[in-house]
Amino acid sequence: MSEWLPSRAAIVATAREAIARGSRSFGAASSLFDRQTRERAWLLYAWCRACDDLADGQDHGHGAMEVDKQAGLARIRELTQAALDGQWVGDPAFDALRIVAAETGLPHRYVWDLVEGFALDAAEWGPRHEGDLYRYCYHVAGSVGCMMAVIMGVSPEDEATLDRACDLGIAFQLANIARDIEADDRMGRCYLPDDWLTEMDIPPGQHMKPPFRQRLAVLAGRLTSAATAYADSARHGTPSLPFRSAWAVLAAAGIYGEIARKVAARGEHAWDHRVATSGLEKLGWIGRAWWQAQRRRDLYPPAPRDPDLWTRPR
Secondary structure, three states, X not given: OHHHOOXXXXXXXXXXXXXXXXXXXXXXXXXXXXXXHHHHHHHHHHHHXXXXXXXXXXXXXXXXXOOXXXXXXXXXXXXXXXXXXXXXXXXXXXXXXXXXXXXXXXXXXXXXXXXXXXXXXXXXXXXXXXXXXXXXHHHHHHHHHHHHHHHOOOOOOOHHHXXXXXXXXXXXXXXXXXXXXXXXXXXXXXXXXXXXXXXXXXXXXOOOOHHHHHHHHHXXXXXXXXXXXXXXXXXXXXXXXXXXXXXXXXHHHHHHHHHHHHHHHXXXXXXXXXXXXXXXXXHHHHHHHHHXXXXXXXXXXXXXXXXXXXXXXX
């Protein structure tokens, strides 16, 4: 039977193709890891991407089809459980999870926390309050930050460093939400808390209408400011990482931070065209991050985490 199973190298190659198609920003940052960490990051990404596509009826994050979301969620849960049980799944993305979970001792609770994020989307959930928004960001991105930290060698018992890794995931998600308000609206989704919309006197479902663009820009600025705060917090976890992992993390923080800054700077025109970072900008942040990683113990010394930031569930 074993001769029929794909090799680890084949699954890694498939995972590498997935990240090349699905996320140029994450792909650029992942290239900075040492080979083992890089391959494991690709494997984890492949599973995350496949689950997201199953949940949304997309292809590597692009396009959208009408799908039975609950059926997709059920398949995610079934195949994920099989992978975590160490079974041969027969789907490269879920076998990627099987490999990376076995190699790193990945805590299963973070895997299931992410699956619960897909469940929220399948239920067409939206946040009522700001705390709901952060809980959602934890499930769909902060949990991934925790898994990535373990892949980088952080002990599952090192809660302080995992908190900082979670902060980075939340920062990325807040930037994505700000950038994708218009795209999410086309899919019938809104991740702006209801009480924020009420505060700005924006009627439900009307936030993308021209009369409310200036008010929407205020809320987008709130998202990007929060993204900056979480990213700043995350940088203080980098002294706990090996140099190349810290380099990758700091590069990713810079690249996604650039997205947040562009959204904020464009104001009510932030959604006229999708905000992105150019290849040259990515290279610039990779260069800055190398210098930051060299001096990370001086730039980002251990410090108490800001108590005003939302804290992930234990």
